[in-house]
Amino acid sequence: MSDLIDDPMPGENAHEYTVSEISGAVKRIVEGEFGRVRVRGEVGRVFAARSGHLYFDIKDDRAVLASVSFKGQVARFPVMPEEGMEIVATGKLTTFPSQSKYQLNVDDLRPAGVGALMAMLEKRKKALAAEGLFDEARKKPIPYLPQIIGVVTSPSGAVIRDILHRLRDRFPRKVLLWPVTVQGERCAAEVAAAIDGFNALAPGGAIPRPDLLIVARGGGSIEDLWGFNEEIVARAAAASEIPLISAVGHETDTTLIDYVSDRRAPTPTAAAEMAVPVRMELLAWTEAQGGRLARAATQGVAQRRQRLRDVARALPQASALT
Incomplete structure (x- = not known):
């Protein structure tokens, strides 16, 4: 008789959830458990929307975290994220039940130390130097x-x-x-x-x-x-x-x-x-140049006067011409 009764399948008595219920539960757990978080990683893909919002990935060697910053948040960033830049991002994890996705809404973003800044600076220097701006x-x-x-x-x-x-x-x-x-x-x-x-x-x-x-x-x-x-x-x-x-x-x-x-x-x-030059030095230089000019003019006149005398002595006397 017992052979005629099938054993219940595992989980057969478990509660049935709707998709919305599961998605809502995940949303409450993720957003409630983590709240605001700080995440350190490397910036991957970066996309600046025409609206002013910024979409980018934060990654390490094993995972990628999609991130977004809205226009007002982006305006407060001390530096803009660039691909390959090591950062520390602070924000809140959010989920999208309709897409079965989650992302980090970043409201504060900073380079991960001086080393990250220097690496980004060198990258910019090379790019601008290649354009001939230096x-x-x-x-x-x-x-x-x-x-x-x-x-x-x-x-x-x-x-x-x-x-x-x-x-x-x-x-x-x-x-x-x-x-x-x-x-x-x-x-x-x-x-x-x-x-x-x-x-x-x-x-x-x-x-x-x-x-x-x-x-x-x-x-x-x-x-x-x-x-x-x-x-x-x-x-x-x-x-x-x-x-x-x-x-x-x-x-x-x-x-x-x-x-x-x-x-x-x-x-x-x-x-x-x-x-600007030093005004007093410029006045002194101008005065010195004026003195040199006056001395040169005096010397030039004296030389020409002496030349005129020399030429005059070579001329015959007027009495000898009559």
Whole structure:
């Protein structure tokens, strides 16, 4: 009799879930269990949408994590992710039940240490150098005595004071300040816009067009100076029709803008010294040249007077001609 009764299949008495129930449970577990997470890995594929959103992969040698950052989040990034860059991303895991997928919504992204930044910097340097943007042949001469100097820097702090003080000591000139943020996520865009803005000024317009630009900020870590390593800043400096002196950081600091600028100054104070001569030295030189000119003129007149006397002695006396 027992042979006529089939044994129940394993799991036959288990509860039946709908697809939505399973997907919802997975969503609650994944998003509830992890919350905000920090993930370290290498940036893979990067896609910037026209909407301003950024889609990219974070990977290691065994797995890939799809990631997204929305326009407002991207604007706050200190650096933009590039393929091959080692990063630490912070955000929240989200799931898409309709697609059976999950991804990381990244709201903070930073290079994984100085080594990652330096590797990315070298990659950019090679790319820009290959385009010829570092060639000495394309660099413009610095005007000897510019009438108007445009300065791109922070409106507060020691840098602008040092530049103005040094110019006043050496040879007072008219200075136009274009205030910018010199650190953080807004730095690169503002500096590039300032360089472009000065170049866009029409000669003889209401706002005079500078004869020389100085882009400056004080010293800091590589992270602090990173805005001046962004490609948008390097390209704006390279495209500047106005001669440009870069003065970013201290003497040992080097950024991408230094390679494309027409002159690189080790400090903002040194940039002011490159921009103008010393007025008193120039006056002394002018006075010395005037003295040399006067002495040469006096000597020339004396030589010609003596020559005239010599020629006159060779002439016969007027009485001998009659």
